[in-house]
Amino acid sequence: MPLLIAFAVFxxxxxxxxxxxxxxxxxxxxxARLGGLRYQRPGHDPLPDPNAAFAARVLRPILRSAxxxxxxxxxxxxxxxxxxAITQAGxxxxxxxxxxxxxxxxxxxxxxxxxxxxxxxxxxxxxxMGYGIAVAMGIYAPRIWLLGRIKRRQKEIWRALPDAFDxxxxxxxxxxxxxxxxxxxxxxxxxxxxxxxxxxMREITMGRSRRxxxxxxxxxxxxxELRSLVNSIVQAESMGISIGSVIRVQTxxxxxxxxxxxxxxxxxxxxxxxxxxxxxIFPAIMVVIGGPAIIQMRNASF
Numbered sequence: 001m002p003l004l005i006a007f008a009v010f011x012x013x014x015x016x017x018x019x020x021x022x023x024x025x026x027x028x029x030x031x032a033r034l035g036g037l038r039y040q041r042p043g044h045d046p047l048p049d050p051n052a053a054f055a056a057r058v059l060r061p062i063l064r065s066a067x068x069x070x071x072x073x074x075x076x077x078x079x080x081x082x083x084x085a086i087t088q089a090g091x092x093x094x095x096x097x098x099x100x101x102x103x104x105x106x107x108x109x110x111x112x113x114x115x116x117x118x119x120x121x122x123x124x125x126x127x128x129m130g131y132g133i134a135v136a137m138g139i140y141a142p143r144i145w146l147l148g149r150i151k152r153r154q155k156e157i158w159r160a161l162p163d164a165f166d167x168x169x170x171x172x173x174x175x176x177x178x179x180x181x182x183x184x185x186x187x188x189x190x191x192x193x194x195x196x197x198x199x200x201m202r203e204i205t206m207g208r209s210r211r212x213x214x215x216x217x218x219x220x221x222x223x224x225e226l227r228s229l230v231n232s233i234v235q236a237e238s239m240g241i242s243i244g245s246v247i248r249v250q251t252x253x254x255x256x257x258x259x260x261x262x263x264x265x266x267x268x269x270x271x272x273x274x275x276x277x278x279x280x281i282f283p284a285i286m287v288v289i290g291g292p293a294i295i296q297m298r299n300a301s302f
Contacts, residue, residue, distance in 0.1 A: 070096035088222045089149040090192060098142070106138030150222070153192050157223050160193040162258070165229065165251045172244040178237070179204065196221055210237070225254050
């Protein structure tokens with residue numbers, strides 16, 4: 001039985017890789033007619049270095065080909081939405097690579113779980129249930145992890161905004177330009193916000209407009225407070241208003257929102273404490289208080 005399961009796993013993985021890398025041959029006559037209209041690559045891709053590591057020679061080309069195939073199969077709307085989520089999470093992955101990761105966690109890992117359970121002598125019902133649980137976890141675990149990473153990163157950026165823009169306000173009022181002020185923030189502040197700001201400043205240095213670079217930064221992070229700040233800076237620059245005063249006002253608004261959010265969390269704390277009290281603390285108290293009385297009643301009855 002274990003050998004049969006191992007052979008089935010090997011065949012499944014082999015067929016999956018073959019299906020991803022297989023290319024359907026085209027019609028010879030049609031290819032001959034359209035040959036002059038198609039772009040012909042001037043040369044072949046160089047072969048990998050035979051002295052390179054196994055990952056560089058084998059795994060990376062396979063992963064690159066599989067990623068390109070998956071990117072071509074994904075709908076444009078799904079690919080765009082997934083790419084935006086990956087960007088907000090701060091990951092340097094393509095949608096195809098993320099889908100391949102889900103395919104591994106939902107396809108290969110459940111088969112390994114089934115093989116381990118079957119080799120351990122588990123009942124068929126338990127094996128089937130374990131396979132279903134492993135598939136569900138393989139599908140939803142990467143999505144939950146991605147959403148959690150997005151929330152953590154946005155929270156870090158939101159926390160860094162007031163101090164960073166206070167430094168920008170002080171730098172602008174001291175006589176520095178807006179670009180020099182943002183560069184000073186990059187030197188002093190660490191974290192995701194500094195990384196996004198560094199990327200935007202590099203784009204501005206390469207010739208991109210400040211408006212487009214900052215708006216793109218706000219879209220990459222997905223933080224509404226940062227988007228409001230960026231819009232205020234862009235409008236103040238276009239209308240000739242003092243950028244320092246505008247940033248000071250927007251920073252005060254962010255601090256007020258932070259205070260209100262902290263108060264909201266404080267008001268929610270008593271409600272959240274009800275469930276641990278009912279499930280854990282109250283039963284223990286009842287055992288401590290009622291246990292001796294129950295023992296005495298039991299002894300008296302005898």
